[in-house]
Amino acid sequence: MKTYVWDVRKYVDNLQSYPQINNIIEGYHQNQLIALPTETVYGLGANAKNTDAVKSIYVAKGRPSDNPLIVHIHDRVQLEHFTHNISRETEILMEALWPGPISFIVPYKTGYLSDLVTGGLESVAVRMPRHNVGREILKLVNLPIAAPSANLSGRPSPTKYEHVKHDLDGRIFGIIQADEIDEGIESTVIDCTSFPFKIARPGSITAEKINEILPNSIIDKKVDIDKPIAPGMKYKHYAPTQPVTLIEGGLTKSINPSSLKGIKIAVIGPKTIEPFIPENAKFIPLSEHELDIKGAHRHLYDALRIADQLNDIDHILISGFERNAKTMALMNRLDKASGHNIKREDEL
Numbered sequence: 001m002k003t004y005v006w007d008v009r010k011y012v013d014n015l016q017s018y019p020q021i022n023n024i025i026e027g028y029h030q031n032q033l034i035a036l037p038t039e040t041v042y043g044l045g046a047n048a049k050n051t052d053a054v055k056s057i058y059v060a061k062g063r064p065s066d067n068p069l070i071v072h073i074h075d076r077v078q079l080e081h082f083t084h085n086i087s088r089e090t091e092i093l094m095e096a097l098w099p100g101p102i103s104f105i106v107p108y109k110t111g112y113l114s115d116l117v118t119g120g121l122e123s124v125a126v127r128m129p130r131h132n133v134g135r136e137i138l139k140l141v142n143l144p145i146a147a148p149s150a151n152l153s154g155r156p157s158p159t160k161y162e163h164v165k166h167d168l169d170g171r172i173f174g175i176i177q178a179d180e181i182d183e184g185i186e187s188t189v190i191d192c193t194s195f196p197f198k199i200a201r202p203g204s205i206t207a208e209k210i211n212e213i214l215p216n217s218i219i220d221k222k223v224d225i226d227k228p229i230a231p232g233m234k235y236k237h238y239a240p241t242q243p244v245t246l247i248e249g250g251l252t253k254s255i256n257p258s259s260l261k262g263i264k265i266a267v268i269g270p271k272t273i274e275p276f277i278p279e280n281a282k283f284i285p286l287s288e289h290e291l292d293i294k295g296a297h298r299h300l301y302d303a304l305r306i307a308d309q310l311n312d313i314d315h316i317l318i319s320g321f322e323r324n325a326k327t328m329a330l331m332n333r334l335d336k337a338s339g340h341n342i343k344r345e346d347e348l
Contacts, residue, residue, distance in 0.1 A: 004174035005165070008133060012178065015136045024176065028141045032173035033060055035150035035164045036137050038129040040101045040183045040203070041157040041301070042164050043072065043147030044172065051114040054146055058116075060171045063153035068119035069146040070103050070187070071126050074138035082112040082124060082144065089214055090192040096213045099130035101187040102205045117146050123193050133178040149186065150175075156238050156304040156337070159184050163305060184298035185329055190218070202329035204297060238301070238337045240308035242266075242316050246338035247345055250290065250319040251276045259348050266307040269319025270296070282310055286319075293326050300330070304337060317348075 004023070011018040027034050028045065031053035036045050044061065046053035048071050058065045073079065076094065079086065085107045094104060108124040118124050129135050138145060149157040150164045150172075158164045161177040168175075188203030190210065196219045199207055207218040251273045257280070266282040267273070270289050277283045284303045287295035307316045318334055320342075321327045335342070 001170055001173070003165075003169045003172055005161075005177055006174060007177040009177065009179055012133055015133065015140065021140065024137065024174065025141050027173050028143055028145065031056075033057065033171075034173055035158075035168065035175040036134050036145075036147065037131055037161075037176060037178040037181055038072075038134040038147075039131040039181055040129070040185060040187050041159055041181065042150040042161070042175075043134070043145075044150035044168070045072065045145040045147040048113045048117050048144040048146035051116055054114045054116040057146060057148065060168060061148065061151070061153045063148065065116060066119045067148075068121055068125060069117050069148050070189075071113065071117060071124060072134075072138055072145045072147050073126060073128050074135055074142075076128070078144055079106075079126065082109050083107060083126070084109040087192065087195065089195055089197075089217060092214055093190075093192075093210065093217070094128075097205060097210075098128040099135055100128070100205065101130070101183050101203055103127040103187045103189045103201075105189060105191045105193060105200060107193060113144060114146075123191075125189055127187055131178075131181065133176065137176065154239055156240060156301040156308070157186060159298070159301050163301070166305075182298070184300060185333060188329070196220070202332050204294075204329060206325055206328065208325055238304070238333050239339060240304050240316060240337065242308050242313065244316045244318060244338040244341060245348075246318045246320050246334050246342045247348070248320050248342050249345065250321060251345060253345070254278075255281070255317075255348060263315050264313045265315050265317055266310055266313045267317045267319065268303045268307060273319050282307070282313060290321060293321070293330060296321070296330055300333060 008018050031047050031050045033046050035042050046057050083106045103125045105123045105125045151158045152167045164175050188205040189201035191198045191200045197217050254276045257278045267277050268284045270287045271285045272289050286303050
């Protein structure tokens, strides 16, 4: 399959003037797979109303079809077609946080979307992205678009056009190329099917931020990993092909080369740990310093992909961050990227 690339970077202020915009719109309406940028990661979008289109997402990604998908919209009016009984508390949060990097799990009304979107659940996850290109595409297409991350299932999510092309070239109809994204990790997902709400997947919008808007709306701030109600919960995610070890608490001193026993390593972490890296190891900076969480979010998946493509390493070490409310989403992704292979610095 030929994968078309539509470079819209010169047309972000007026997408309708892009010469091939109708090819993109028609592609979605013809139930094709098209990757589009959002502020979190690139999404692999398809018409959420069409079962064949939704099936093709799972095939292209190699993703189990019981893993639910997030439906992307451009206007809250679209919710009326496939949701019901949305609580006033949920509406307050939608008004405050949309468009933005947060998805809401709400009661699902059958009959409008393909039931494959929900993975057999009685709820559906919905998001309104704020990315100028992504949201304008959704507006022009005017369909609910199911869109998981545009990568092979289990691999690091794509934050650049090049990541999507590497994973899915020849497997999908097209890729919308735009500037680099802002957030860098997937959206926060909150379960709004009962109150108080629960965090189903942590993201850049924290429970503390949500509680500022609606006090006591989230009391239990732990992620319920045993109940896969949201995308990214049920199967291995975000992982390079190389073995990974996460260093709990991060590096605070130099790595003893003799402890590596001849293993060639790449180390990912904030720039402040670079002096601790052995001369023969590869260092891939993740952020300026340990408190630069936004920078770590933005560069995480690119750093994992860079490390994974090095031909002369045997193992990837990731210097972890202090676990707190601000780093919950980051450490969630690092835990999963390492397959929960976590060691303290003195265990290396």
